[in-house]
Amino acid sequence: MLGPEVIFYSLAILFVLVLVGVQIGIALGVASVIGVYLAYGDINIALSILGSTAYDAIRSHTLAVIPLFMLMGEIISRSGAATDLYVMCNRALRRLPGRLAVATVIGNAAFAAVSGVAIASAATFSRIAYPEMRRLGYSKSYALGVIAGSGSLGMLIPPSVLLIVWAILTEGSVGSLFLAGVVPGLLLGLTFIIYCIVIAIRDPSIAPMADSAHDYHSGRKSRAEFTSGMGIVALIILVLGGIWSGIFTPTEAAGFGVLGSIILGYTKGMRGKEFMESIYNAGRSTAPIMFLLIAGSMYSRLLAVSGGINLVQDLVVGTGLSPFGLIMIMTVVWLLLGALIDSISDILLTIPIFVPIALAAGFDPVAFAIYGIIVIEAGLLTPPMGLLIFTVKSAVPDPSVTLGEIFKGSIPFWILMLVVAMLILLFPKLATWLPSLML
Numbered sequence: 001m002l003g004p005e006v007i008f009y010s011l012a013i014l015f016v017l018v019l020v021g022v023q024i025g026i027a028l029g030v031a032s033v034i035g036v037y038l039a040y041g042d043i044n045i046a047l048s049i050l051g052s053t054a055y056d057a058i059r060s061h062t063l064a065v066i067p068l069f070m071l072m073g074e075i076i077s078r079s080g081a082a083t084d085l086y087v088m089c090n091r092a093l094r095r096l097p098g099r100l101a102v103a104t105v106i107g108n109a110a111f112a113a114v115s116g117v118a119i120a121s122a123a124t125f126s127r128i129a130y131p132e133m134r135r136l137g138y139s140k141s142y143a144l145g146v147i148a149g150s151g152s153l154g155m156l157i158p159p160s161v162l163l164i165v166w167a168i169l170t171e172g173s174v175g176s177l178f179l180a181g182v183v184p185g186l187l188l189g190l191t192f193i194i195y196c197i198v199i200a201i202r203d204p205s206i207a208p209m210a211d212s213a214h215d216y217h218s219g220r221k222s223r224a225e226f227t228s229g230m231g232i233v234a235l236i237i238l239v240l241g242g243i244w245s246g247i248f249t250p251t252e253a254a255g256f257g258v259l260g261s262i263i264l265g266y267t268k269g270m271r272g273k274e275f276m277e278s279i280y281n282a283g284r285s286t287a288p289i290m291f292l293l294i295a296g297s298m299y300s301r302l303l304a305v306s307g308g309i310n311l312v313q314d315l316v317v318g319t320g321l322s323p324f325g326l327i328m329i330m331t332v333v334w335l336l337l338g339a340l341i342d343s344i345s346d347i348l349l350t351i352p353i354f355v356p357i358a359l360a361a362g363f364d365p366v367a368f369a370i371y372g373i374i375v376i377e378a379g380l381l382t383p384p385m386g387l388l389i390f391t392v393k394s395a396v397p398d399p400s401v402t403l404g405e406i407f408k409g410s411i412p413f414w415i416l417m418l419v420v421a422m423l424i425l426l427f428p429k430l431a432t433w434l435p436s437l438m439l
Helices: 004-019 024-040 043-059 061-079 081-092 099-115 118-135 140-155 161-170 174-180 182-202 223-245 250-267 272-305 308-318 323-338 343-360 365-379 387-395 403-426 429-438
Strands: none
Touching: 004 024, 004 272, 024 043, 024 272, 024 343, 043 272, 061 081, 061 099, 061 161, 061 223, 061 250, 061 272, 081 099, 081 118, 081 223, 099 118, 099 140, 099 182, 099 223, 118 140, 118 387, 140 161, 140 182, 140 365, 140 387, 140 403, 161 174, 161 272, 161 343, 161 365, 174 182, 174 223, 174 250, 174 365, 174 429, 182 365, 182 403, 182 429, 223 250, 250 272, 272 343, 323 343, 323 365, 343 365, 365 403, 365 429, 387 403, 403 429
């Protein structure tokens, strides 16, 4: 039974499973198996197709990038280098209004460039930055909003796990998407910094200027902080510079990045037990991603063999919507899904359908990818279930913090992310300029 019936039945099964609380990966897998079975009428053929799909999904050496970058970020976080980087940024910005907020944004951006995981960034800086901002009298919602908002940089500034997953699903170039994320990532970070400074100037009570004579960090020795900060900068240059110059493939760069993080971790006092814990934690974070990629590949195969992609394209094109209207529908779907599920699941559910539609409408695939990543990340701040909000709530060392305070503080960052996303949509060169120049 090939045709639209298969798609409708499988999507109905998928939605029902998700609504009753079944994990996204399992729901995708079950819906895909049933859909392919309905398409061919033979369970053996269905299992054979999906088995080969699962094998093809994880055999690519490109996927090694994900666990390697996860391990690199885990070692950096556990070593304390991220804390030293934050302190170094704080010391350098001593005379700047809202300097702790700005240091949080810069530290998050740098940490993102060696981890690529928004959740890790948000959790790390919830423990590092929040106590310092509160100690100096920063508004609670402002401090929480800065941490949650800047944590989203982890999924745009390369190496980003979302960019890797997007490239794998669309059979695109990981290196091209890494390059494409640089300028928009810096633009987004700069926008956050300007917002933090403007708010601190307009209302000093929200972000008071510290008395340097009583600054907690003023008496600390800065050598260890400088070593850690420069170590992270060196890792960024090694990983991204190696990819941009063509010396490394993304997978090779990830391997060298892990080696560099081990050296940095060792200089910070990490030994065998700490390194093994980092490996275990990276494995625990990577396994669910791999499972989701397998399930997403099955779902994509179902759409391909049943003609589902062509069906959806025909339905959408038949509505007569303009390309801008199509993008707005996709944006709303991404934001709604982002309020309910994690970013990778969001990508797996939508990309097999959205990317062909966007390409048919004439959008550049690289610019569309960056636009999609930003909107999906904005979804992590969308009430009522923004994942980054709950991450900050669970990680911040203050039991009095409420979800409402975090949502309130993060709304300006949510708006700024959508503004930058629209700039990418209106000026695709912001995303495509660097890949066209370097590759």
